[in-house]
Amino acid sequence: MAAIIEADGLGIRFVRNRRRQLRLRELIVRRGARDPDAGRFWPLRDLSFRVEPGETVGVVGRNGTGKSTLLRLIAGVLIPDEGTIAVHGRVAPLLELSAGFSGDLTGRENLYLVGGLHGLSSAYLRRHFDEIVSFAGEQVERAIDTSVRHYSSGMKVRLGFAVIAHLPHPVLLVDEVTAVGDAEFRAKCYATIERLLAEGRTLVLVSHNDKDLTRFCRRGLYLDAGRLIVDGTIDEALAAYADAAQR
Ligand SMILES: Nc1ncnc2c1ncn2[C@@H]1O[C@H](COP(=O)(O)OP(=O)(O)OP(=O)(O)O)[C@@H](O)[C@H]1O
Numbered sequence: 001m002a003a004i005i006e007a008d009g010l011g012i013r014f015v016r017n018r019r020r021q022l023r024l025r026e027l028i029v030r031r032g033a034r035d036p037d038a039g040r041f042w043p044l045r046d047l048s049f050r051v052e053p054g055e056t057v058g059v060v061g062r063n064g065t066g067k068s069t070l071l072r073l074i075a076g077v078l079i080p081d082e083g084t085i086a087v088h089g090r091v092a093p094l095l096e097l098s099a100g101f102s103g104d105l106t107g108r109e110n111l112y113l114v115g116g117l118h119g120l121s122s123a124y125l126r127r128h129f130d131e132i133v134s135f136a137g138e139q140v141e142r143a144i145d146t147s148v149r150h151y152s153s154g155m156k157v158r159l160g161f162a163v164i165a166h167l168p169h170p171v172l173l174v175d176e177v178t179a180v181g182d183a184e185f186r187a188k189c190y191a192t193i194e195r196l197l198a199e200g201r202t203l204v205l206v207s208h209n210d211k212d213l214t215r216f217c218r219r220g221l222y223l224d225a226g227r228l229i230v231d232g233t234i235d236e237a238l239a240a241y242a243d244a245a246q247r
Pocket residue numbers: 014015016043061062063064065066067068069070
């Protein structure tokens with residue numbers, strides 16, 4: 001079967017402390033010129049893997065080991081410095097859920113704006129408008145013509161989730177299902193992800209919660225220090241991660 005996500009020798013380089021003040025020594029020795037490699041590091045390097053359509057993949061590893069960076073590379077928000085990442089299909093990023101919202105616009109206007117940014121037509125959004133807003137919950141429904149500046153952070157996340165959960169895109173990227181919202185919202189997130197997976201979507205989930213990972217994912221990638229250490233079942237990836245943590 002043709003892969004839907006394909007990473008080949010994937011790597012990206014960041015700059016630590018971009019806004020670091022020049023030290024006095026640097027000012028004198030280099031007359032203010034910065035060393036072009038200063039603070040550069042590879043949060044991810046030499047990653048190669050393939051994901052088939054309909055696969056559910058959990059990404060595990062310690063804090064700061066490159067998991068969210070990998071999701072952002074798959075989403076196309078970051079561009080690799082080495083290797084390639086190819087995604088054959090559009091991506092629904094359940095990542096920064098209120099990203100793209102403009103505080104000056106109402107909930108209604110933001111729904112059209114963000115839906116449009118993700119490639120949905122205004123006809124599609126008009127047709128699904130009531131469904132999306134009701135999915136976001138009663139509070140958002142009542143405030144749909146109020147500017148988003150007056151929304152609580154939970155309301156923004158709910159509206160963002162409602163829009164992105166309605167994308168028909170085949171690839172679903174999720175960073176920590178349990179990280180946002182109240183208990184009722186989390187239950188809704190779980191039910192939605194289950195419904196989307198039953199439709200045969202492909203999932204890449206980053207999480208520190210073993211229960212979420214084993215509930216949603218069959219396959220697991222274990223990353224350490226930006227390298228892919230295990231590409232196997234989710235149980236194998238979790239076992240390798242637990243082993244490394246005990247050492
Ligand atoms: N825009 C950026 N510029 C510079 N460094 C960054 C940037 N984004 C992330 N980093 C650094 O890159 C490394 C990988 O970060 P990333 O968020 O991918 O880790 P993670 O595995 O998702 O961590 P966590 O489990 O804590 O969410 C970390 O050292 C982080 O501090």
